[in-house]
Amino acid sequence: MIKKILLPAVLILISLGTIFAQERLVNKANEKYEDYSFSPAIDIYQKVLEKGYVSSDLLKKLGNSYYFNADYQQAAETYKRLVDEYESEVGPEYYFRYAQTLRTLGDYDRSDAMMSKFSDLTADDNRAVKYKSDTDYLAEIEKNSGRxxxxxxxxxxxxxxxxxxxxxxxxxxxxxxxxxxxxxxxxxxxxxxxxxxxxxxxxxxxxxxxxxxxxxxxxxxxxxxxxxxxxxxxxxxxxxxxxxxxxxxxxxxxxxxxxxxxxxxxxxxxxxxxxxxxxxxxxxxxxxxxxxxxxxxxxxxxxxxxxxxxxxxxxxxxxxxxxxxxxxxxxxxxxxxxxxxxxxxxxxxxxxxxxxxxxxxxxxxxxxxxxxxxxxxxxxxxxxxxxxxxxxxxxxxxxxxxxxxxxxxxxxxxxxxxxxxxxNTPLVFDCFQQISGTVRDKISNEVLVGATVKVIDENNEEILTTITDSEGNYSLTIDCNQGNFVRALTEGYVPAEEYLGTSDGKPRIMDFYLERDTVTAGFGDDLAKLLQLSTIYFDLNKYNIRPDAEVEIQKVIAAMDKYPSLKIKVNSHTDSRGVDAYNLWLSQKRADSTVEYMISKGITADRLMGEGYGETRLVNECGNGVRCASDKHQLNRRSEFIILE
CATH class of the missing domain: 2.120.10.30 (TolB, C-terminal domain)
Known part of the structure; x- marks a missing residue:
């Protein structure tokens, strides 16, 4: 009976002694590891592993010791065991190092899988950002190879x-x-x-x-x-x-x-x-x-x-x-x-x-x-x-x-x-990109001649500048190896800006549509002239809104949307042909149809008025009894947009 009791006790003591011995070895290895003495740390960790003792901490430090000694084969095997047996205890850095060691072995598919895990765990890490932005990195490397x-x-x-x-x-x-x-x-x-x-x-x-x-x-x-x-x-x-x-x-x-x-x-x-x-x-x-x-x-x-x-x-x-x-x-x-x-x-x-x-x-x-x-x-x-x-x-x-x-x-x-x-073949560091376009008024669509176009880098320093020509066009050559802001501006308008990141250098068209910073007008001014709109004309004896006129009225509507306090009076006119009373009625119908069209597009009725003036405000000499060409009579069949408030 005593022998039966003593035998398990002895086995327990031996087991405890073995555990304590292993812990002492691990502590000694950890001291070497913390002292950057990776080579002796490796020897001790391996002895402990051979005796059957293992933990996630031991595998992490052993893997790192191999990694920092550039023994990537052994590091990969150790990190693999760490990931396979202790996945819940593996931090993102170990996935990254495991991915690196797999690359040294040429196992790029497995490496990419580990980098994907690393990226999922550390979305803000710039290594993850670089990896996600260059998933075809092997093809990019091949472009620079063989030089x-x-x-x-x-x-x-x-x-x-x-x-x-x-x-x-x-x-x-x-x-x-x-x-x-x-x-x-x-x-x-x-x-x-x-x-x-x-x-x-x-x-x-x-x-x-x-x-x-x-x-x-x-x-x-x-x-x-x-x-x-x-x-x-x-x-x-x-x-x-x-x-x-x-x-x-x-x-x-x-x-x-x-x-x-x-x-x-x-x-x-x-x-x-x-x-x-x-x-x-x-x-x-x-x-x-x-x-x-x-x-x-x-x-x-x-x-x-x-x-x-x-x-x-x-x-x-x-x-x-x-x-x-x-x-x-x-x-x-x-x-x-x-x-x-x-x-x-x-x-x-x-x-x-x-x-x-x-x-x-x-x-x-x-x-x-x-x-x-x-x-x-x-x-x-x-x-x-x-x-x-x-x-x-x-x-x-x-x-x-x-x-x-x-x-x-x-x-x-x-x-x-x-x-x-x-x-034999130099790396190409310089990258040039041609950018061109037109600068226009956002509401009238008229080109803005002499507008300034600037290129500003990510440190807010101006690099290039030019002005638009007689047709509102510009052209610049920028460095496409870096991010740039392209900004268009001119007096009386709110500047517009667009960001261009690094690119492959292909030409780029960038048109800018500038908004006026304010409507500098007073009571009685014609908004159409201020916005440089084309004149709104009507066909002979008709008061429906023509397609070309609809385009221009939309620009007036855009201006009224931008300036909610703006109120407009639509003044409509006819040419001199026909009976005066009929012309007065026709011009009123033209004013009414213009106002109704604008209301249908969302402008409230309290911001609009319409009045017809018949043939009383001709813009040329084509009055009653005067022989004029049809295009001259057309100039009088028009609507104006007079600012009330």
Whole structure:
């Protein structure tokens, strides 16, 4: 009996011991994960999984650890298990990352299904907006593909090489190829050696020899992405947050990245200083100089960021000080990663992102900087520069059409490899659209000669202006890569405006119909003349409303609808032919029929009067006994619209 009691107790103790051991391992893995030590965290999480312990939190962190280490195959498998087994506990970001990993595997249908779920859960996320607005993204990417001829960088190794920078006749690049480092100097993010900066064919002892930059630049920890001035005398580079040779961690225990600047003194790099907008609380990395070297672009997760890393820029003042960093905005930055900026001599911004829709992992995108703004469409540069995996640190010489970038694609030599390329077909950034039309009075339909037509951008700045010709026509050519407002205006009228978004550049006809801002008239004025209406005529001996007259009366009705206090007296007339008494009766019938027509169209009777004047108010010499042509007599058979109030 005692044995029967002891056996279950022992089993319970063993089971509890196993659970406690697993929880300790999970806690240890979580500590590594929170410390960005993803490689050891992966090892521990996998051990726990092998022992049969699983939870949604474990799968989330394991999937993220693979994701941030660019092991997309393992990340996809982990996210799949998370979605399949814990769907109710899966937040939108995991659908997004799962979709990204599926793209790297070429499973675009499944990826699109996950992006659709992500979009349904986060309708306001700009990544969802971009995805929904470009559902045929693969076809768009194909349009830009095949423009580059690629070659491997002959100095790649079995380690990582990336972040090329033009320097003199050669390059500076980043690598972890120095295997002499002790294991304690390896980064726990990916268990790789720390990075240093190297140079080739620039200040080397001989040609085609890779040499490490001197110790004033390189430390035993990370130095990577760099930017250097054209004269070669100033370099900006990324380094771990160090003080007196020791790591500095933030409140969460994370070692951040900072940008440093060094200058050449007596042929050596000296005066190394960190930039003033660095912080112990966030990372600042991946510097790039604008074409005039007065603007520094960089990546950061500083306050004001939209996502995991955003691209910023800051002015470099003439005295070497800096302005205030500026986020490039939601057209460039998303809730994911935007990083590794590069700006060409023609102000084309290239950058890497996994927030914009691409082929998988980080893709390289390009956009034109216009008027110091980033409102143009963003182009995926296409295959073969972009692949299913990560593609980044793109640089390009627009004069030679040659450049370099890095990728971790499967056919590479090492973990990351540099590739050289020649661009055979440039991206087309400029888009022109012809817009034309006519400006008219809304009520009278008369053309408005000399009316002004303006093009105003989304920042309310006037870009173009023209005036209508003698026929009320205008024509303008606008930039269809950005949204514009087209506005027509002239004195005495309320301006009219229409918005044109980005387009394919096809010609567009835009007619404007302007309303008068007020009826500047007084008692006794003829409204028809003020509105520039055609005269309302009647046929001989008839008082019915002719079709041509109906069109003009409708314009009077429109004016009375617009100005509810307006009251009108309809004065009708005849020509001189016929008996005077008959003509007086006929003109009254014409006045009455006009008033009745207007009442039938919604104008109240208390706003209308009608009076016939027969032949007493002729407009020409065609009186009794005067021989006149029929068209002259026609001019007297008319109605007028006299303002009473």
């Amino acid at each position: 580059y001829e690629l070659q491997p960088f002959e100095y790649n190794s079995v380690y990582s090489e990336f972040a090329p920078t033009f320097y003199k006749e050669g390059l500076i690049f980043s690598s972890d190829r120095d295997t002499g480092n002790l294991a304690r100097y390896r980064h726990t993010w990916n268990s790789k050696d720390f990075l240093d900066l190297y140079k080739i064919n620039a200040d080397s002892v001989s040609e085609n020899v890779v040499t490490k930059m001197d110790r004033t630049i390189n430390t035993r920890f990370h130095e990577s992405t760099s930017a250097i001035t054209k004269d070669g005398n100033t370099i900006y580079f990324t380094r771990n947050n160090l003080k007196e040779g020791k790591f500095v961690k933030d409140d969460k225990g994370i070692i951040r990245l900072k940008i440093f600047r060094a200058t050449v003194q007596d042929g050596e790099w000296a005066s190394i200083e960190e930039l003033p907008f660095n912080s112990d609380a966030y990372s600042v990395a991946n510097p790039a100089l604008g074409p005039n070297e007065r603007m520094l672009y960089f990546a950061s997760d500083m306050p004001g960021s939209f996502g995991e890393s955003d691209i910023f820029r800051v002015t470099i003042n003439s005295d070497g000080t800096f302005g205030t960093p500026e986020n490039l905005g939601p057209n460039i930055n998303t809730a994911s990663r935007e990083t590794f900026p590069y700006v060409t001599s023609k102000e084309i911004l290239y950058f890497s992102s996994d927030g914009h829709v691409g082929l998988g992992g980080l893709d390289i995108f390009a956009t034109k900087i216009k008027n110091n703004r980033f409102t143009d469409p963003i182009f995926n540069v296409g295959r073969s520069v972009n692949s299913k995996l990560d593609d980044f640190t793109f640089i390009f010489n627009e004069e030679t059409r040659e450049g370099y970038f890095a990728s971790n694609r499967e056919e590479g030599t090492g973990a990351d490899d540099i590739y050289s390329f020649v661009e």
